[in-house]
Amino acid sequence: MGNRQFTQQQKLSILKAAEEVGVKESARVAGGHYVAVYEWRRQLDSLGEEAFLAKEVQRPGRGLKEVTAEQEQAIMLVWSQNSGYGPGQVRGQLRRQGTTISLRTIRKVMQANGYQAKSGGKEKPDVQRFEASRPLELAQMDILELYVNKAKIYLLVLLDDYSRFILGFRLVEQTSVDEVIALVQEAVSRYGKIEELLTDRGFVFYSWRGINRFEKYLEHEGIDHTHARPHHPQTLGKVEALNKRIKLELFNQQQFSSLEQAFSGLAEWVEHYNTKRPHQGIGGFLVPAERFHGRAEAVLAQIAQHCDVTLGGPGIERSIVNLVLGADGRITLYVLGQPLEIQGVSHVANVEP
Template identity: 60%
Template sequence: MSTQSFTQAQKLTILKSAATVGIKKAAKIAGVHYTTVYDWRNKLKTLGEEGFLTYQPSRPGRGKKIISAQQEAAVLECWKSNPGFGPGQIRGQLRRAGITISTRSVRKLMQANGYRLQTKRSDKSSTQRFEASRPLELAQMDILEFFINKAKVYLILLIDDFSRFILGWRLLDQTSVDAVIGVISDAVARYGKMEELLTDRGFVFYSWRGINRFEKYLESERIDHTHARPHHPQTLGKVEACNRRIKQELIAQQPFPNLHEARGAIERWVDHFNYRRAHQGIGGFLVPAERFHGHAKEALSAMDKGFDITGQDAISSFIERSVINLVMNPEGRLTLYLLGQPIDLGGR
C-alpha cells in the first residue's frame, strides 16, 4: 500500500467516491488500506464536512503502521471462528499463533468489517480487585440461568480464582444440592482440593437458618466457605465474567434444540476456554490451563521466540501437571491431597 499523504480535500474526494463504488474499491484506487478510508469516514461523520476540511491530523514520529495481508487474513479468520471475541482477545489469540499485531490495528480491521464497540458499564470506585496467589487456593462457583426452547436450564460453573481454569460444570433442568456437591467432588477427584470456595447466598449454597447439606459437605471436606456480599455480584467477578463469556460466545451464537446438544456444545466450549482461548484477565496471552498447570513462563517464552503454540502437540506439552495440593486446617494440621485423595501429614 502507498505511504503517500493526502490533503483533507483529497480525502474528501476519495470518500465521495467510496459512497458510490464502496470503501474497499475506493481505497484500492487511492492506494491505501481500506481501514484508512474507514477512519476518514468516521472522522467526517464526527466533524462534518467543514470541520473535516480544516482538521489537522497529527504526525506521529514512529510513522504509520502498515497492516499486512497476512495479518488482515489472520484477524478476520480468527474473528470468524470466534464471533464473540473483542479486539483484545483476537490480538492475544493471534500472538499465541506467532502473529504480532496491535489491538488498535485489530480494532480497525474489525470495525471496517462490521464490528461495533460495546460500551462497558463499571463502577471502579466500588470494585476492589483481588486474586488468589496460587492454583486451588480459592475457587468461585455460580449458577447461570438461560432458556432452551422456552424451558429454563441451569449451568453450574466452578472456576479456579488464580488461573480462571474451569474446574467443573453441570447443565441441569433443575438445581439441587446434590448436583452442586457433585461438581465439587468431581473437581477435587480430578484436580485436587481447593482450600476455599466463594459463592453467593443462593438457596443451594446457603441457609438462613442453620447450615444446609452443601455447607455441611464443605465442612466435612475441610473446604472453607466464603459468601459474597448481598446484592454485590462484583465479589464473584471472575465467575460472573465467565458467565458473560459463555453467554456471548456460545449461548447467544448457537441455539440449542435440546439439553443433550447443549451439553455437547458446552463441553467443547469449556475445553476451548481452558486450553486454547487467550484470557484477558491473566495478561491476554496465556490460556487458563497454562497458569493452572504452572507452565506460564514456558508459554510466554515460546511466544517471545515467535513460536506457534496453538497446535495440539504444543498444547499437550504445557498441560501435564502432578495434581498435588497441600492444605493446612485452622488447627495447624497438614493434609496432602494426591489426585484428590487425602494423605494426612500430622501436626507441625
Template identity: 35%
Template sequence: MESFQQSSRAGAVGRGEPRRGEARPTGVAPAPRRESLRYSAGDKLALIRAYEASEQEMRVFCAGHGLSTASLCTWRRQYAAHGDAGLAPRRNPRNARGRKGRRFTPEERLAAVAAFERSGVTQQVFAKRWGVSVSTLCKWRRRLAQGGARALVDGAGSGSSSGPAGGPQPGEAPGVGSSSRPEPCEAREPLLQPRRGPGRRIAASTEAAIVAAKREQPRAGLKRIRDLLRRFLGLSVSTGAVRRVLKDHGLHDPDPRKPRKRRPLPRRFERARPGQLWQSDITSYVLARPGRRVYLTLFLDDHSRYIVSWRLLAHQRNELVLEALEEGLLRYGKPTEILTDRGPQYHSWRGRSAFRKRLEHLGIGHVLAAARHPQTVGKCERLWKTISEELWERVRPDDLSEAQRRLGHWIAHYNFFRPHQGIDGCVPADRFFGAESELRTTLSGSLSGDELGLALGDPVRQPVYLFGRIGGRSVSLHGEGGQLVLETDGEPVARVPLAQMGMPSPDAALPDEDPKESHDEQGQRAESLSEPPCFPGRDVDAGGAERGGCGAAQGSASGPQADGFSPHPEDAGAGAGAVGVG
C-alpha cells in the first residue's frame, strides 16, 4: 500500500506520451496507439501486477504500454478498495438505456465511404446526411485505406474487441508477451483526419507566415495578423488559429484584460402624491413655412405626468417660463417643489435668477438637476420625443398661431384621453385629480370628444379673394402668405401685410416686440396701423380721369370683413362691373 501511494503521487498527472517540450524517457520506445480499446477486468489486473513487478516509474511504464497514468492509478485504487469486483466494467450512468446508435454492416460502411468519395461535399455535411459522426466516417475511410473492405468488419484490425481474433488473451497483460495490437501506421493521409473546425491543424507554410508576421510586427494583435495574411498573402486563418500558433512558439503575449466598467443602474423616482413636485424643461421646434424656431416649455406633475401649464412662443427669455408658472399656479395652486435643469431661464451661476426669486417669494422649493445630466428631468425629455413623433412631425404647423392651437388640443388629449405606460396604463388625469372627481368632470366636460382629431386635422382657413373690372382692366385682390396681393391683368402690383390692414396675421402673433415698450410708442404704432394702405400706381375712375393710387384703392374696396374684402354699394361707380368674394 505504501508503494502504491508513492507511485500515485509520482504519476498522478500526465499521460502515456511525454508532455510538450519534455524529453521521452531513455530506453522507452513509443507505444503503438490503440483505437478505442476497452480493457477487460483481466487486462486491468494483469497490467497492475506487471507494473508492481517492473520496478519502473509509473510514467515510464505507462509510456511503454500505451496507457495513461490516470487510468492505471484509477485501476489500482479500485482494486485496493473492492478487489476484483472493482475492475469489472460498469455501465455509463449517462447512457442508462444502453447504446442508442445502431451498428452498420460492413456492406453499409463500404457503401457510405464510396458515396462520400463521389459526393464532393465535406465530411461534416455528408456525415450529417448519412446519420453518423465525423469521427466514425473518418475511421471507416482509414480502415478501408489500410486494410481494404475486410478491415470494415467489426474486430478486424481495430483492436477494439477482445478474444482470440482481435485482443489479448484473458490474464495476459497487453504489451507483455505476445500482443495482437495493430502496428502503428507509418503515415496517415491528411484527408483521413477529421476536420474539427477551430481545432484543426493548419499548414506548415501558414504557421511560418504567422510567426514571421508576429516577429516583424511585435505589437500586432491576433486580428491584425489575420488581416495581414488575408490581404497580402491570400491566407485565410482564424484568430483562434493565430493564437494557438503564437502560443506554441512562445510569442503570444496578450494584454492584461481591462476591467469592465459597470454602468450604473438607472435611478427612478416618483413622488407619492400629486402636487409634491413639478418638473419643467424647455425645448424647441421649427415651423414648416417660415422655417422659424419656436420654444416650448411646460410644467409636468411628477406623480401623475399631468401637464399643468405650458407656453409656446418665439423666444426663450425669462418671460417664457414665468408666464407658464403663473398659469399653473393660478389653475392648480402651489406645488411643494419644482425640479428644473440648470438652464439660464431657471438658474444663474452668479446671483439669483428671476425664476428662483419668484419661487422664494411663493415659498416653493427649487430642486436643481445635476450638470450635464438630462436624465434627472427624464419625464420631460421623454415627453419632448412624444410630442415630436405624435404631433409635430405629423402636422408640421406653418405658423405660431396654428402650432399653439394644435398643441393645446394635443395636450388636452394627452391629459385626459391618452393612456400612459409609466403609470400602469392610466391617463394622467386619473392620478392627478384622484378623489376630486367633480373638478375633473368640469374640466373634461369642456373638452371636445375628439381633441386628437382637432390637433391633427387640416386647419380651417378663411379665404380672402376679391375680383372685378375697373376701366376695362381686370383687378383682383387675394390673400397669400399673410399678405394681401393686388393684381391687374394677372400681374402683381402691390403686396401689403395684413397687419397694416388691422387684420390678424401669423407674423403679428409672434411676440417679437419688446414687452417694455412705452405706451406712447404703442399709441404711435396703433395710429400708423390704422391708416389705410396706399397702393402704388394709377387707377381710372368712371369718368376716365386719372386719380392717385391711394384714392383708387379706397374707392374700389374698403373695410376688412371676416371672409375678405367686400365692396360697398356707394363704390359701384368706381368702375367695378362684377365683384365676387370667394
C-alpha cells in the first residue's frame, strides 16, 4: 500500500471484497499490502462499522508505512525456522543478522499470517524482580513432570540466573538425591563453582527434619542453598518460565517413543536455546551463551554496526576459571570446579570472575 491514502469507506469496501476473495487477493486488486487489510479488519471488529467509518485517519496524506517484500520475506523466514518465537524474538534474531525492522511491522506481518499473542490471563500481583550480577553467582534448579509415550518422566534442569544459560539437565524415570547431586557436580566440573543455588522445598532438595544428603553435599562444596518461599513460585520465575517453554515448544509438539529419543530431542532444543535463540530477559539481542561467557559487549558492538553475528566463526570457549569471594573475606580460585585458595588476601575490589 506504500504511502497511498485510503478513506474509511474505501477500506470498508476492500474488507467486504476480502470476504469474497480473501484478504491477500483483495489487497492485491486494491494495489496494496495484505498486512494493512488485516489491521483494518481488527479495527472494524473492535469498533463496529459505524465507528469505523467515523474514525479519522491519523496524519492525513502519510498513509500506512509500506512493508517491503524483502522485510516480509526476512520476517517469515526467521519465524518459519523458529515457530516458538514471538515478535520480540524475531526482531532480536533479525538484528543479530544485521537487519533492522520495527517491532510493530514484525508483529503485524506475523499476526496477518496467523500469529496470536498469548493471553495475559489474570492480573498478576507485583513481583519483586531480582537478577544475579555475574555468571555462576546464582543458579536456579527445578523439576518438571512430563510424559513420554504415556510413561511419566522427570526433567531436572539447572539454570544460571544472570545469563539464563542452561548449565545442565537430566531426564529420569525417578527423581532422587543422587541424580540432583550428579547434575550439580557435572555443571561445576564443566563450567566452574556455583556460589548459590535456589530451589523449592521438594523432598530431594530439602528435609523438614534436619538436612538431607543433597544439602550436606552443597555444604561440603561451599555452595549456599536458598529455598523459595512456600506457595510463592515467582521466586523461581526464570526456571519456571523455562520449564513452560520446554513443555510448550518441545514435548507438546513432538511425540517421543522412548526416554533416549526424548533426551536427544531435548539436547538439540537446549543447544539452540543456549547458543542461537535471542532471550528477551537479557535485552532481546543476546543469546544466553554470549552473556554467560562474557561476550555481551563485543556482540552488542557488532550488532550496532549491523554485522551478522549469527554467521560462523570461533566457537564460545567454556568457562574453566572463576573467582569466589567467601563470607569470611577469603578469595578462592576455581579451575574446572576445583578450589585453589588464594592465601593472605582478605579483600579485593572490582574483581569479576
